């Protein structure tokens with residue numbers, strides 16, 4: 452049994468709104484898992500259930516095969532979306548305090564706080580009040596706060612929002628390192644290019660349900676078949692009347708078409724060749740962003756939660 456995290460059939464309702472509906476997924480030990488979805492899809496709610504600050508109506512969260520308890524929940528490093536630092540406390544005291552709360556000795560807490568401040572590039576701000584730091588630096592401290600007690604699980608709610616590119620790199624490296632130590636690491640983000648680059652697997656949430664799970668490659672392979680054709684002599688509308696073919700985009704000479712199931716791509720190639728030379732003809736797989744748009748727009752009525 453590995454030390455993975457299982458979210459099993461979790462539902463949570465706020466009055467009329469189903470924030471989570473029978474949500475099931477797992478974050479494996481050593482895996483970097485991207486949790487994506489529209490605003491109001493249920494990501495924060497799911498993370499709060501994992502952390503145990505919110506009880507599910509139905510369902511269970513397990514770690515290493517066993518239901519999470521108060522004591523195992525203390526092994527989670529959590530970065531809340533609303534952030535949670537004490538603005539008037541100094542950066543160093545804050546981290547030491549949090550580590551002590553999680554049961555570390557005074558010396559170990561101080562050493563760990565120093566180590567993380569150094570690692571995250573904010574050691575020079577150790578004695579400053581948190582509120583005097585820029586938002587990006589506060590976020591680095593917030594990440595330090597989720598790591599200072601040496602957690603065995605990491606659950607981070609939008610850790611990358613508002614960070615400059617250097618901070619994004621530091622944050623990415625730390626998350627990769629933690630996953631490489633065998634920890635399940637999940638984070639939510641709207642920055643899909645980052646998710647695409649970083650994550651081993653991705654889960655897409657829509658209206659409280661997990662609607663797609665897989666590696667980025669697996670998810671991209673599930674999208675509709677698209678072909679890019681570069682036919683420099685073709686008229687603008689050359690592909691408009693082909694059966695089973697929809698033009699998705701075109702620039703000067705390049706056209707991207709989407710094929711219905713059962714449409715032979717050679718039909719498109721023949722039509723392109725009939726216009727003159729073809730410089731490029733090949734499959735174009737959707738980016739995670741395109742895929743996401745497709746998946747979340749399948750049910751446009753459910754942009755936020757879903758009603759009973």
Ligand SMILES: Nc1ncnc2c1ncn2[C@@H]1O[C@H](COP(=O)(O)OP(=O)(O)OP(=O)(O)O)[C@@H](O)[C@H]1O
Nearest residue numbers: 465468470489490491492493494495496497755756
């Ligand atoms: N305390 C609450 N009381 C009532 N409804 C809530 C509460 N918290 C969340 N909701 C509703 O539950 C649904 C899920 O919200 P949640 O914050 O989990 O979404 P999210 O995916 O984290 O969104 P975002 O990307 O905007 O942060 C939404 O419809 C939201 O309005």
